[in-house]
Amino acid sequence: MDAARYYGQEDIRVEDIEPDEVGPEEVRIDVEACGICGSDLHEYTAGPIFVPGEAPHPVSGVQAPLTMGHEFSGTISEVGSDVTDLSEGDAVAVNPIIYCGECPRCEAGEYHRCESLGFTGLASNGGFAENVVVDAEQAVPLGDMPVEHGALVEPLAVALHAARVADVSPGDSVAVFGSGPIGLCQIQALRVAGAGPIIVSEPRDRRRERAEACGADVLIDPTEEDALEAIRAETGEGVDIAFDVAGVEATYNQAINSTRPGGRVAEVSIFEEGVETQPNDLVIPERELVGSIAYQGGPRSAEEFGMVIDMLEDGRFDPDPLITDRIDLDDITDEGFERLIDPDSDQVKILVKP
Numbered sequence: 001m002d003a004a005r006y007y008g009q010e011d012i013r014v015e016d017i018e019p020d021e022v023g024p025e026e027v028r029i030d031v032e033a034c035g036i037c038g039s040d041l042h043e044y045t046a047g048p049i050f051v052p053g054e055a056p057h058p059v060s061g062v063q064a065p066l067t068m069g070h071e072f073s074g075t076i077s078e079v080g081s082d083v084t085d086l087s088e089g090d091a092v093a094v095n096p097i098i099y100c101g102e103c104p105r106c107e108a109g110e111y112h113r114c115e116s117l118g119f120t121g122l123a124s125n126g127g128f129a130e131n132v133v134v135d136a137e138q139a140v141p142l143g144d145m146p147v148e149h150g151a152l153v154e155p156l157a158v159a160l161h162a163a164r165v166a167d168v169s170p171g172d173s174v175a176v177f178g179s180g181p182i183g184l185c186q187i188q189a190l191r192v193a194g195a196g197p198i199i200v201s202e203p204r205d206r207r208r209e210r211a212e213a214c215g216a217d218v219l220i221d222p223t224e225e226d227a228l229e230a231i232r233a234e235t236g237e238g239v240d241i242a243f244d245v246a247g248v249e250a251t252y253n254q255a256i257n258s259t260r261p262g263g264r265v266a267e268v269s270i271f272e273e274g275v276e277t278q279p280n281d282l283v284i285p286e287r288e289l290v291g292s293i294a295y296q297g298g299p300r301s302a303e304e305f306g307m308v309i310d311m312l313e314d315g316r317f318d319p320d321p322l323i324t325d326r327i328d329l330d331d332i333t334d335e336g337f338e339r340l341i342d343p344d345s346d347q348v349k350i351l352v353k354p
Contacts, residue, residue, distance in 0.1 A: 002354065003067040003129035004332045006051055010044060012068065012333050020125060020133040027086055027136050028078035029094065033151040033326070033351040034127035035071035036336050038181060038247075039270055043068070043122065044337050046272040050122040058116045059098050060124035069352070070096040070119045072127025073142065073150025083136045092139040093150035094127065095157075095305050096120035097297025111298030112161075119294075128332060130354045137298065140305040145312055149319045151351055152185075154295075156308045156317055158268070159185035162292035163193050164304075166241050166266035170194030173239040175231055175258045177201050178246030179211035181349045182268060184322055186243050191215035192316045195241075199234060201227040201254070206346040213321040222254075231258045243268055249275035261285035268292050322349045329354045 003017050022028050043051050052063040073093045076086055086092070098118035099106050105113040120126045120134055142150045159182060168174065174195045176186050179202040190198050197217040202208045208219045220230045232238060238260035244251050247269025255265050256277070265287060282289055296303040311317040324347045327335045332352055339347045 001130040002329055003125070004069070004329060004352075005065045006043060006068045007065045008053070009047060012044065012337065014330055014332065017067075019131055022078050022080050022133050024080045024082040025136055026080045026133050027076050027083060027139055028131055028133050029074040029092060029139065030077045030131045031072055031074040031127050031129060031354045032147040033073060033353055034069040035151045035155065035181070036340060036350050036352065037071050037155065039070070039122065040068055041337065041340055042270055042272055045341060049270070049272070050119060052123060057098070057118050057123040059100050059118060062124045067125040067129050067132070068121050069127035069129070070121030071151050071154040072121070072132070073147050073153070074131075075147065076139065077131065080136065086136055086139055086141075090139075091142040091147045091150065093142055093153040093305060093309070094120065094134055095138045095140055095295070095297050095301035096126065096154065097138075097294060097301070098123050099298050101298070106298070109300065111300060112294045112296060128329065128352055128354065137301050140302045140309065142309060143313060145309065148351065149312055152319050152322055152349070153305055153308050153312070155181055155349075156185045156189070156312070157295040157304045158182055159189035160304055160308055161295040162186060162243065162266050162268045163189045165290055165292040166243070166264055168193045168195050168241060171196065172241055173197055173199070173235050175199045175201065175239045175242040175255065176216070177242065177244045177251040177255050179207045179216075180245065181322065183245040184210055184214045184348065186245055186268065187211055187214040187216050188317050192311060197234065199231055199239065204346070207348065210321045210348060214318070227254055228258055235260070237261065238263060240264070241266065245269055247271050253277055253281070256281050256287060256289070259287055262287065264288045264290065266290050266292055323351060324348045325350045326353055327351070
């Protein structure tokens with residue numbers, strides 16, 4: 001079968017490989033769609049970060065080269081002998097979290113905080129392929145929703161989890177820095193949580209348009225006006241909660257300083273490099289900084305994924321503003337990764353259709 005394999009920075013190759021065999025507690029999924037994520041772009045431009053490059057991952061035993069892709073959905077085509085709750089023909093989204101099951105966090109049921117945390121498609125073979133084999137507990141049924149939309153469950157779950165970690169309440173004023181794929185998902189999750197006003201700072205015109213379609217109330221172009229001044233003009237002393245989903249030094253510091261005294265900052269991004277910051281911006285106003293990684297996984301794989309699926313089915317989440325293109329697997333580098341890292345591109349979420 002064809003698969004897009006990660007070898008290193010700016011080196012992804014579509015190759016003909018042998019499919020993995022299905023173990024007793026695994027399923028094979030024929031991939032319908034797989035999204036290119038910001039984490040994939042980080043691996044492409046600056047990795048390996050999550051991809052194990054020099055030694056195999058301690059849980060999966062896999063290292064580069066490996067098949068990328070961790071935002072994917074499809075239809076089960078083969079079921080392991082010990083799997084009883086899934087059947088051939090079931091449409092599923094895949095929760096990609098890989099965990100050891102033995103560390104203190106796993107024993108506490110916090111599998112997404114595992115000491116050996118990894119992700120299918122970053123630490124084992126993933127969804128940029130015609131089919132993929134995963135543990136049965138990772139396959140979350142999609143019900144009657146379009147199978148393609150299942151590829152959006154993962155990024156929407158990132159945003160849902162971040163809103164829960166940040167303890168968003170109805171009526172909280174919020175600022176979102178960046179409206180790329182996760183930023184747009186974050187806006188939708190905040191809208192569902194009843195937050196408002198939702199203020200978005202984003203330099204690209206088309207992305208601001210999509211932010212408005214996702215539920216943003218106030219749009220700021222930080223190249224035309226000072227984002228912090230605009231936020232204070234809207235709120236008085238700053239927002240209750242700010243989300244940095246851009247992952248650069250400027251937005252990290254802006255997110256902190258956009259909140260009122262006693263406010264909260266949620267850092268959702270993965271950084272390629274360290275940042276310079278002034279800790280007094282947290283200490284003196286008694287602001288709170290929290291990090292958010294992924295979503296519940298392992299035996300809890302269906303918990304937040306299931307919430308997202310329900311919200312997609314009943315219309316609280318809207319997939320249409322998120323998808324900007326669909327491409328073939330053979331075009332994944334030129335029409336996928338390269339377009340997404342182009343600063344002049346209007347692309348946000350490109351789905352690969354193997």
